Amino acid sequence: MAVSSLRTRKDEAATRKLHLLPSNYFLFVGRFLPRKGLETLIKAYSNYGKHVSEPPWSLILVGGGEYFDHIRNLAGDAHEIYFVGSKFGAELCDYYGLAKILIVPSVSDQWGLVVNEGMASGLPVIVSKGCGAATTLVREGENGWTFEPGDDETLTKLMVRASSLSSDTLKEMGRKSQSIVSEWSLDRFADGVLKAIEIPRRPPAGFISDALTKLWKGRVRLT
Numbered sequence: 001m002a003v004s005s006l007r008t009r010k011d012e013a014a015t016r017k018l019h020l021l022p023s024n025y026f027l028f029v030g031r032f033l034p035r036k037g038l039e040t041l042i043k044a045y046s047n048y049g050k051h052v053s054e055p056p057w058s059l060i061l062v063g064g065g066e067y068f069d070h071i072r073n074l075a076g077d078a079h080e081i082y083f084v085g086s087k088f089g090a091e092l093c094d095y096y097g098l099a100k101i102l103i104v105p106s107v108s109d110q111w112g113l114v115v116n117e118g119m120a121s122g123l124p125v126i127v128s129k130g131c132g133a134a135t136t137l138v139r140e141g142e143n144g145w146t147f148e149p150g151d152d153e154t155l156t157k158l159m160v161r162a163s164s165l166s167s168d169t170l171k172e173m174g175r176k177s178q179s180i181v182s183e184w185s186l187d188r189f190a191d192g193v194l195k196a197i198e199i200p201r202r203p204p205a206g207f208i209s210d211a212l213t214k215l216w217k218g219r220v221r222l223t
Contacts, residue, residue, distance in 0.1 A: 021094075025082075026101050027103065034107070035107050043152040101126055102115070137184075
């Protein structure tokens, strides 16, 4: 995925034109479910535009699910919010590759594989502490920030802060993300997930190990 995202950035103009992508955008990737924190994200983004002097970044939401219509109605006619549906493979890599920040606002997520994938794509991340990966993969101010689940005010402030940073600073944070996630072997990833969901690891791991192997191989996958 990191290679695909790098290729996307090398052909940025063509990719941006192909998908009609705005110049700067926050990215959400995932299923539209109540536990994904999308209401918090929409509320935070609505307030974000009121607190920036420069043109606000857009918000692109990738995914679908039972909560899709509710969230779309909640967003109203905000023209800077893009609902692009579900994306997979190389096409999804394009959205990761040209984003500025990945936001994972989950109320509750045992891990949140999109955090791994966004970081592998070289993105800074803003992650809710309701997400198991938050305290493990996010180093405050280095490759991103965390916030309490449902705290739209703090999320707004973090969005304002992120969009005020220079391109060079964001790129350096993205490189830090790649460095952090590259240290995570499958075994270490399994340990991290098991700790996050508070399942004692017993040898042999059996079905748990098999499940985690399928979950994380550096592939793009919605969670």
